[in-house]
Amino acid sequence: MELSFYLVQLLNAIQYGFLLFLVASGLTLLFGIMGIINLAHGSFYMLGSYLAYWLTGVTGSLWLGILLGLPIALAVGYLVERFAISFLFKLDHLYQVLLTFALILVFNELQQILWGTDVHSVPIPAILSGSFQLTENQSYPVYRLFISAACIALAGAMYWVIQKTRLGMTIRAGASNREMVQALGINVNRLFAFVFSMGVGLAAFAGMLAAPIDSVYPGMGDNVLIISFVVVVIGGTGSIKGAFVGAMLIGLVSTFGKVLLPEMASVVVYALMAIILLWRPQGLFGKVA
């Protein structure tokens, strides 16, 4: 029983880590390429969850909800990029923080206007609603495994795009030296708009996947945002690999923290970050400034 109990926790930790990775990867690339700190990123996770809730209610199927919801999320992301984020390039970090903070206020309020303040839940799709029996009294829901699998597939696809394609090459080059890439004749603004939309898509997708196992509630993006920041800081800004390692570390520490130190579970995550930064102020995979 002991062992299988820890196995379940381990699977939960990995699944949570993967979801965090989807949110944090957009955040870290945004910063790496354009030097933009976007506090409103968590709002896209919330948007994803609410779209999943709303469209699943309308269509009756989570799959259709995701299929219809993703283009909506991407469109919202595009509009936000055009009308808010693209003004941030010239601004100091301080103003970026303030403007995206104000965006959170706006998004949270719009969410309440559109969907109210109730807590909602989304049913798990019927084919994935079963669970694996690990031992007599330990089982693991199929849907959580599905989340991990979907995230692995996405992470693999991202790895392939970023490491093996020409587009990925320009993204990596942009993250390490934006001016040089621009000087070589690549339209960095367009590249950025693309990366931003992808980041929005990933965050919204994470929110959609998480909707059936988590409740959908106002302000849910804020918690995810801050944890994603911790992930980015631990991993080092601009590093996808760092975001992955950071997300897994946070997934493990927060899941096992809840089991082993329930009183201090949330504190442990931040303490871990503090320790890592004492050791490497630029994060695990960050460049030395």
Place this chain on the structure above:
Amino acid sequence: MTSRTRNLSLFMALVALVLFPLFGSSFYVGLVTRIFIVAIFALSLDLLIGYTGLVSFGHAAFFGIGGYALAIAFQDAAVIHIWQALPLSLAAAGLAALVVGWISIRTSGVYFIMITLAMAQMFFYYFFESSRFGGDDGIFLFFKPVLMIGSEDILKLDHENNFYYFALACLVSGYLFLVMILRAPFGKVITAIKANEHRVRALGYSTNGYKLVSFVIAGTLAGLAGFLEGAHTGYVNPSYMSWHESGVCIAIVILGGMGTLYGPIVGAFIIVLLQNFLPELTGHWQLLLGGIVIAVVLFLPRGATSLFPRIIAFFRSKQKIDPKGPTDG
């Protein structure tokens, strides 16, 4: 704006604020007291973002610690002595700022923003989850602090007007204290760090030491604001330290005008009044608040007080044209 016009307007504002309780109802006296408290909090953050160039996104932690120090130590006390409680709050907030500052000042730029945010979240969750300190309900205080000499009450804060003058005195002292340290060589060094840290280091200053001292001073002042808020409302809860508070505080500093000491006070007036009166207009007032902040960032990045010289210049130009040109410094 010349320093004479500035000092004159500040003095006139102070006179108006001193006289205010004679006319204002107790609701408004309480509201303005809250503005003073928020103004002290914003002033302390301005020392960091406006003068030292450190964008702290976790400043609410020290505000909360100032309040919690008061509440934890005196929740069961029959009498809260100011001379015990106030130094305790200041010391607790200052100590916390020393630890947080020591860790975060090793980083810079966007890392600094995120680390201060995460450290503040750590304190937030600690108080949110610990059943010892009331969890998310927080701690209630049933008595207001008093100042006694011997057995004689000098100042009892249970009267709204007394609290008003006490908070105003704290704000004025905090303001004058900051004026003083910014005039001192220390102030010159931190403003130089904001302008160009590499050069200051090349001149042989240990910039991290100066930044840390600035961080601790700002944290201590925020603790003063937290102490006042806890004493004024009679309860302390984790929302004092929420990152939302830190964000609103940055908004106040920018809205008023960072890098000036009167800016955060003006910003505190604007934001607290908006927070009080917007909800009467609409249930979705955060939408308006967010819109206002966005507009300020895009169109008025130097804050509302950057309009004052322009307004004065506008009226001056109607009266006469100064042959020596503008005197604005």
